[in-house]
Amino acid sequence: MASSLTIKGLDAAYGSVRVLEDIALEVRAGETVALLGTNGNGKSTLMKCVMGMLRPVAGSIVAEIDGTRHELNGLATEEIVELGVALVPEGRRLFPKLTVEENLYLGAYRRTARAQLKRNLAHCFDAFPRLAERRRQLAGDMSGGEQQMLALGRALMTAPRILLIDEPSVGLAPLLVRRTIDKIKELQEQYALTVLMAEQNFTQAIRIADRGYVIVHGKIAFAGETAEELNNNELIREFYLGA
Amino acid sequence: MGTKAFWLATTAAVLIVFAASRLVTNDYVFFAGYVVLQYVVLATAWNILGGYAGYINFGTSGFVGIGAYSTVVLHKLVGPPIPVLILVGGIVSGAIGLGMGYLTLRLRGVYFGIATLAMAIVVQTLVTNWDFVGGSRGVYIIRPAHVPFIGGYIQYLFLVMLVLAAVAVAAARTIERSVFGFGLAAIRDDEQAAEVSGVPTLRLKLIAISVSCGLMGMAGAPLPYYVTYLDPASAFNLGYTANTIAMPLIGGTASWVGPVIGAIGLATIQQVSTVTISSALNLLIVGVLLLICVVVAPNGIVGLVRGKRRRAGRGG
Structure with missing residues (x-):
């Protein structure tokens, strides 16, 4: 059964500081989608909004889980977990x-x-x-x-259908980053998970991603339909490769 | 200790203390014993929120006072027996704890502590200005001289507190080993991680604070009958707060044993020193012991013993 995540018009703020602006993002059933961006662009905030840990200012977050649609905006974190959405938090926690x-x-x-x-x-x-x-x-x-x-x-212990992973590579040696990313792919296939992965490590992330979004200053700056599209994108050259 | 063994040991402890108390003719022993047992209840209650969930409550004196003054009100209106007063004191105090928790449990660390301290002072101010319960003049409670089957009234109060202490400890131990207690441990370790693991953090914290404050109110409810003259300054004495935080920390906060050891040890030392040295020395003793504890046994006496045992196990 298919599970997907659709975010539309999402605005979020910490007090008066705008962090996310009009985010539109989709993770289709069985996909692994990478959310790319450097520090401080709103990746973790987006994850927090999905998990109900931060109330968005506006927008909708719809999770379709095994064919049933749920609006996540407004639910408590434990209810969202209960539905089948799990988060691997940044820094492991x-x-x-x-x-x-x-x-x-x-x-x-x-x-x-x-x-x-x-x-x-x-x-x-x-x-x-x-x-x-x-x-x-x-x-x-x-x-x-x-x-x-x-x-x-x-995170797997909640038997999730949708798995959010926030920066799995943080603080790991390069070899371990590679292994962790491979493991995520393996788990995704084995349990037919729908995965949204926020990551700074561009080259590692797009190895397993079907698609990707680049988030810059709280806005989606680019949505790549394929990994190649991301690979050849100007923005990414500018932001990651410094060229 | 298995659950059966725990219940047997608790029942045995209550019976032995009760039997031993029958042999005592000096009333002072009961007055002192009452205070020690009251601190067993308070320290155990505090630890449910402070030790298990990691939320430091500076409002113990407030909840003791609420329990005590709910007794004063009921005594003036109806005059029910002590067990009823304890129950009502617990319910009132638990309900106020729940309300306070709802307002403050979103705060973390020191901010939560400040809020609880402020609550205690606000309630004290309200009571001080409430004429019906005597206001700042205080109130006299006339208690019966004798209780059938038991003897003197202080013996009766001692017995009541003994049973209440057993109930509090049993409650704490049950919580510690339940799924509920497991969730509290997760909150203590990392609240955000607990949340994303699906632990309903706010609900668990609210239950914990209600139980904790309810037990504090229960411990405070017989107080007017114990002192026979109650005024806000003694009912809301900050000494309750200081002692109730120090006792679990000295005994060890991770398990139900810690607060019991801390309360019996510290309260006994205080009672003895009050008679032998000076009553002003009490809080100084608490301070010194707390300092020693921080240096020598940062995880309390229980942590110290467990650490020694583990090391001995590894060596042998």
Whole structure:
């Protein structure tokens, strides 16, 4: 069953500071879409709006989940999670003083997720055998790469249909960035997820993205229909490659 | 400790203390014991929000006062027995805690603390200007000299507080091990991450503050009968706030054992020093112990013992 995300006319602000302006963005069923942009352009704010952690000033955020349409603007975060939208937050945001296993259990806090806890935990350990080995270790004691795996695993525990990933490459060594991005692709295919990934690391992100948006100063500056289009875009040269 | 063992131990502790108290003829022991048990309830209650969820409440004195003055009001209007007064004090205090939580729990860290402190002062000011409950003059409560089957009234109050302490500790332990307590631990560790994991953070915090403040009100409800003369300055004494924060911190905030150890230890030291040295020394003792605790046992006595055990386990 198909799940998609459609954002229209989204405005957001922190107090009187405008952060997002008239954002229109679509993630179609089964797609991996990259949201590209450097620091401070509004990528994380957009993610927060989708998750109900920041009330947008205007606009609609519609998630179609397994054929049912839901307006997310106005729902509480836990209700959005319950619907099947999960976020892997920037900087991973694990519970450092809880064990790996407890972190994963917390991912399945919602009642519906708790009902399938065993199955999801098995899936999670399947995808990340390393987490099974370290299940009793404190999350804060793990390496950056392992923590990113745990953050992904925790999001999977809610059995999401739409997965938002905020800067998975932050603070990771280049080799680990590559591995993490590959893992995201693998999970996307395995669970037929619809993925929106915010990323600064352009070359890594478009390796797995079907399409992409470039966000500059809170506006969508360019929407690329294919990875090639993004690759050959002037804006991206200007912003990323400094040419 | 398993759940069965916990209930057995709690019941046994209550019975043993009760039996031992039958042998005591000196009333002072009951007056002192009442205060110690009252602090077991207060520290345990505070820890439900402060220790489990990481929200530091500076308003303990406010909720003790609310519980105490709800008793004064009821005493003047109806005069029901103590258990009813405790229940009402708990409900009133819990409801006010819920209201305060709704207004302030969106604030984090020090801002939440300031708001709770302000609440306590506002309520004290209101009560001080409320003539029906005696205003700043205070109010006298005449209690019966004897209670059937138990004996003196102070023995009865001691027993009531003993049962209340057992109830509070059992409640805290149940919360700690429930899905609810697990959610609170997540809030303490990283509230935003808890939110995106689907933990209904605001709802959990509101339940926690209601339970916590409700128990504080329950601990305060028998106070007018204990002191027989109540005025706002003693009912809303900031000493309650300071002690109730210090006790869990000294004992350890991560589990229900910590506040119990901290309360029994600190309150006993205070009671003994009041008699043997000076009553003015109380808060100084709290300060010194807190300082020592920060240096020697940052995770409290429970954390210290657990750390030692873990190290011993690794060595052997």
